[in-house]
Amino acid sequence: MTRPSLTKISLTVNGKAISASVDPRTLLVTLLREELGLTGTHVGCDTSQCGACVVHVDGKAVKSCTMLALTADGRAVVTIEGLAAEGAPLHPMQEAFRDNHGLQCGFCTPGMIMTAIDIVNRKGHELDDRTIRDELEGNLCRCTGYQNIVKSIAAGAKAMASA
Amino acid sequence: MYPFKFHRPATVRQAAGLLGRLEDAKLLAGGHTLLPVMKQRLASPAHLVDLSRIEGLAGIEAKGRSLAVGAMTTHAEVADSGVVRAAIPALADLAGQIGDPAVRHRGTLGGSLANNDPTADYPAACLALDATIVTSKRRIKADDFFQGLFQTALEPDEIIVRVLFPIPKKAAYVKFRNQASRYALVGVFVARRPSEVRVAVTGAGTDGVFRMAAFEQALKARFAPKSLDGLTVPAEGLSSDIHASADYRAHLIGVLARRVVEAANKAV
Numbered sequence: 001m002t003r004p005s006l007t008k009i010s011l012t013v014n015g016k017a018i019s020a021s022v023d024p025r026t027l028l029v030t031l032l033r034e035e036l037g038l039t040g041t042h043v044g045c046d047t048s049q050c051g052a053c054v055v056h057v058d059g060k061a062v063k064s065c066t067m068l069a070l071t072a073d074g075r076a077v078v079t080i081e082g083l084a085a086e087g088a089p090l091h092p093m094q095e096a097f098r099d100n101h102g103l104q105c106g107f108c109t110p111g112m113i114m115t116a117i118d119i120v121n122r123k124g125h126e127l128d129d130r131t132i133r134d135e136l137e138g139n140l141c142r143c144t145g146y147q148n149i150v151k152s153i154a155a156g157a158k159a160m161a162s163a
Numbered sequence: 164m165y166p167f168k169f170h171r172p173a174t175v176r177q178a179a180g181l182l183g184r185l186e187d188a189k190l191l192a193g194g195h196t197l198l199p200v201m202k203q204r205l206a207s208p209a210h211l212v213d214l215s216r217i218e219g220l221a222g223i224e225a226k227g228r229s230l231a232v233g234a235m236t237t238h239a240e241v242a243d244s245g246v247v248r249a250a251i252p253a254l255a256d257l258a259g260q261i262g263d264p265a266v267r268h269r270g271t272l273g274g275s276l277a278n279n280d281p282t283a284d285y286p287a288a289c290l291a292l293d294a295t296i297v298t299s300k301r302r303i304k305a306d307d308f309f310q311g312l313f314q315t316a317l318e319p320d321e322i323i324v325r326v327l328f329p330i331p332k333k334a335a336y337v338k339f340r341n342q343a344s345r346y347a348l349v350g351v352f353v354a355r356r357p358s359e360v361r362v363a364v365t366g367a368g369t370d371g372v373f374r375m376a377a378f379e380q381a382l383k384a385r386f387a388p389k390s391l392d393g394l395t396v397p398a399e400g401l402s403s404d405i406h407a408s409a410d411y412r413a414h415l416i417g418v419l420a421r422r423v424v425e426a427a428n429k430a431v
């Protein structure tokens with residue numbers, strides 16, 4: 001077994017330049033939560049199934065529990081904390097989840113919202129139920145039964161067009 | 164995860180050199196198979212050789228009568244590619260059915276083939292389309308590449324560079340998903356090529372992906388679902404697990420084969 005040697009990485013997280021020295025085993029989600037204190041990104045399953053850990057890397061939704069922090073070297077990462085500045089109005093997708101009762105316990109919500117924005121980026125602002133449900137394949141919620149999440153995403157997608 | 168050393172070569176040559184030189188090294192592509200098994204401590208390579216910063220390993224190009232897809236091309240890139248859609252729409256459809264959107268943003272063609280999971284989707288496409296797997300050392304025909312459960316013809320220091328898919332006259336893929344894992348419970352890929360018809364089945368075989376010779380013969384005579392009438396699939400050699408029995412899988416192969424031929428005929 002090799003002893004872990006620290007490796008230096010530089011990336012941007014929510015627009016801010018970050019440098020860190022990481023054990024190569026460090027997952028992106030661990031870097032975000034434990035090194036940077038960005039605990040909005042959750043770990044639900046740690047087995048790539050639930051989507052609670054979804055963040056954007058170079059604009060694309062990825063499961064941060066299934067990516068090494070080293071892989072994010074030189075990339076731009078956006079987490080739920082990066083959607084709206086402290087004290088500023090919420091992102092339209094966040095607002096839509098609030099308005100449409102798209103969460104109960106809230107554990108899955110950061111991943112749902114990051115996935116939802118990625119859907120809008122790829123599929124546009126007019127999303128039918130079928131599309132939203134297909135696209136949520138990798139995001140699990142144990143509370144809501146999904147109905148209001150689907151409603152929230154459709155509304156948030158529309159709101160993003162005029163934001 | 165057990166500790167490992169991380170290497171980031173800039174060329175395929177350097178990567179192959181590292182694989183040859185280092186004891187117990189593994190390639191890292193999208194990491195969507197390798198990282199989960201490392202987290203479970205089912206794999207503990209001493210070295211990871213990252214392919215992500217090597218230029219030219221990702222990309223899609225139509226080259227005469229075939230489509231070339233780089234090993235590091237993600238499932239999302241294949242699913243959304245206009246070039247793939249125009250040349251082999253069935254391949255774009257297949258890529259769009261792998262896992263979920265976040266998995267498709269990271270998982271790669273090369274990783275999927277090298278892993279040769281018996282329930283993975285791409286092996287069926289490669290086998291049915293008579294693809295050629297181009298590696299750092301040679302070219303391997305799909306018929307020779309897949310060698311049983313998680314086994315391939317790849318040597319320990321060999322790297323998949325790209326895959327050449329000959330463009331078929333017609334093709335389609337139909338997948339019956341395992342609702343929990345999203346992998347194929349059974350998936351059938353059919354390709355009607357100028358000289359032959361090929362039918363490849365994934366998800367069902369105890370030895371991984373395989374071709375259905377009897378179906379191929381029948382479809383060569385006439386490419387229609389009716390040609391399969393009276394043909395049954397023996398359950399022998401098919402897998403049985405908590406998700407489905409061998410008999411159920413055998414039945415599904417027959418059902419999906421009819422549907423996939425119908426889909427291929429409609430696609431054109």
Ligand SMILES: Cc1cc2nc3c(=O)[nH]c(=O)nc-3n(C[C@H](O)[C@H](O)[C@H](O)COP(=O)(O)OP(=O)(O)OC[C@H]3O[C@@H](n4cnc5c(N)ncnc54)[C@H](O)[C@@H]3O)c2cc1C
Nearest residue numbers: 192193194195196197262270271273274277283284323345
């Ligand atoms: C939640 C989830 C759902 C999934 N659903 C599906 C599904 O429905 N269908 C499906 O087919 N797959 C599915 N997958 C698997 C996914 O497609 C993987 O991405 C893929 O199997 C492996 O590709 P990778 O790029 O992630 O490879 P990695 O995990 O990085 O590597 C896998 C193996 O291949 C080797 N390797 C990688 N690249 C090369 C290369 N160029 N040359 C030689 N060896 C190489 C590695 O050393 C490793 O042993 C799923 C995965 C997850 C996490």
Ligand code: FES
Nearest residue numbers: 044045050051065
């Ligand atoms: S914690 Fe990453 S997918 Fe569940």
Ligand code: FES
Nearest residue numbers: 104105141142143
């Ligand atoms: S709101 Fe509780 S898991 Fe989704």
